Every structure is written in C-alpha cells, then in structure tokens.
Amino acid sequence: MRIVVDGKYTIDLDKPVGRVGVADLICPLRAWLAYREPVKSLTEVNEYMIAGREAHDAILYQLKEQGCEVERPIEVESECGRRRFRADAVCDLVVELKRRYNASLAPIYLWQLKVYMSLLGIHRGAIVSLTDGYVKYVVIDEREAEEVKRQLMESLNAMCKEERPGRRVGKWCQWCKYSRECLNTRLL
Numbered sequence: 001m002r003i004v005v006d007g008k009y010t011i012d013l014d015k016p017v018g019r020v021g022v023a024d025l026i027c028p029l030r031a032w033l034a035y036r037e038p039v040k041s042l043t044e045v046n047e048y049m050i051a052g053r054e055a056h057d058a059i060l061y062q063l064k065e066q067g068c069e070v071e072r073p074i075e076v077e078s079e080c081g082r083r084r085f086r087a088d089a090v091c092d093l094v095v096e097l098k099r100r101y102n103a104s105l106a107p108i109y110l111w112q113l114k115v116y117m118s119l120l121g122i123h124r125g126a127i128v129s130l131t132d133g134y135v136k137y138v139v140i141d142e143r144e145a146e147e148v149k150r151q152l153m154e155s156l157n158a159m160c161k162e163e164r165p166g167r168r169v170g171k172w173c174q175w176c177k178y179s180r181e182c183l184n185t186r187l188l
Contacts, residue, residue, distance in 0.1 A: 013040035020159060022085050022112045025151075026172050028158035028165035033178040035159040059097055059130065063089045074119050078153060080160035087116040093124035093137075101129035101136055107171045113138055115152055118145040 016036045024034040060070040068091040076083045089095040094116045098109055113125045117140055127136040140148070151168070158165035167173075167182055176182075 014038050017041070020083075022115050023108050025115070025155040026108060026111045026170070027168040027176070028155045029167035029182060030176055030178055031155040031159045032161075032165050033181060059128075060089060063091065063095065067091070068095070072120075074116060076119060076152070076156065078156035078159075080156060083156060085116070085119075087120070090120065090122070093126055094120060094122050095125070096127050098127055098129055100131045101127055101134050105175065106136075108175070109136075110138060111148075111172070114140055114144070114148045118148040118152070121145075 015038065017039055018035060020031050020034045025031050064070045068089040070089045072087045072090045074085045074087060076085070087094050088097045094113060096109065096113045096116070098105075101109060109127050113127055117123065117125045117138070123140055123142075123145070125138045125140075127138070129135070155168075173179055173182070
C-alpha cells in the first residue's frame with residue numbers, strides 16, 4: 001500500500017523494512033526474513049507499547065541522572081553496510097530494561113545483552129525486569145565475547161545476500177515469528 005502525503009511525500013508500506021534489531025540477529029535466517037519484511041508489519045503494535053515506552057524512558061532518565069550514558073549508540077560495519085544499535089544504558093556495566101524477565105524469553109534477552117557487551121568491550125551486564133524488579137547479572141569472558149561477535153557478523157552479513165541462509169537453531173526458535181518458514185521447524 002502506498003500513501004501520499006501533501007501530494008509529494010510517498011510512504012510505501014509494502015517496501016521491505018531494510019533493518020533489523022539485535023534480537024533478529026540471533027539466527028541468520030531470522031535476520032534475512034526480518035530485513036525483507038514489509039514496513040506495514042511495524043504498524044502492528046499492541047496496547048502495551050505506549051505505556052511500556054513511557055516507563056522505559058522514565059527509568060532511563062533516572063539512570064542518566066546517576067551518571068549512566070543512556071541509549072548508547074553502537075555501530076557495526078558489515079558486508080551489508082553500517083548498522084546501528086542502541087543499548088539502554090551503559091554505567092559500569094551494560095543495562096538492558098525489559099518489561100518482564102522470564103525463562104522462556106531469556107535466550108533472546110541474553111543474546112541482546114551479550115551483543116552489546118561484546119561490541120562495547122564491557123564484560124558485565126544486567127537485564128532489569130520492570131514488572132518485578134528482578135535483575136539478571138551476566139558476565140562474559142573474552143572468548144565468549146568473540147564468539148558472540150562472530151555469530152552477530154554471520155547474521156548481519158547474511159541479511160543482504162540474495163540466497164536464503166541457514167539457520168541457528170536454539171530455544172528462541174519457538175518464539176520466532178518466522179518459525180513456519182524454516183524448513184525443518186517440526187524437527188525442533
């Protein structure tokens with residue numbers, strides 16, 4: 001669907017998004033599919049987005065007042081060009097805020113935090129659950145940081161290639177919105 005604004009600005013909701021979030025990079029196939037997803041899919045938000053965003057911003061403001069750098073930009077160069085991500089807060093450790101931390105979503109949350117930690121060269125991090133105050137602390141060594149960066153680059157580089165990449169199977173597959181498109185999903 002194309003929308004024309006003011007007779008001169010065109011919005012094409014069927015155009016591929018052309019970007020991904022860190023969570024999408026957990027698997028090369030997920031990154032490839034998310035990169036090609038139509039923009040209109042981003043308009044499908046739930047009722048919790050606005051309230052969640054407001055709480056998120058208020059907490060980041062508190063961290064900023066305490067000397068943390070909030071919404072820290074992180075740039076990565078890949079075969080597909082430069083990609084930019086944003087860590088919620090960088091203090092003495094990397095802090096990621098989540099509405100709720102639970103075991104089922106932990107693999108994706110941990111991946112995201114470890115990517116930020118690895119790219120920033122910080123070996124300590126925390127995921128903060130805003131609904132119950134739970135804090136999950138994470139420590140990675142240099143070897144693990146290098147492996148996270150390797151997997152990240154594999155997924156980033158797969159995004160812009162025409163051929164469909166392989167996938168990285170893990171616990172996250174059961175929550176992936178592209179799981180039906182994986183050839184062997186029923187083997188999970």
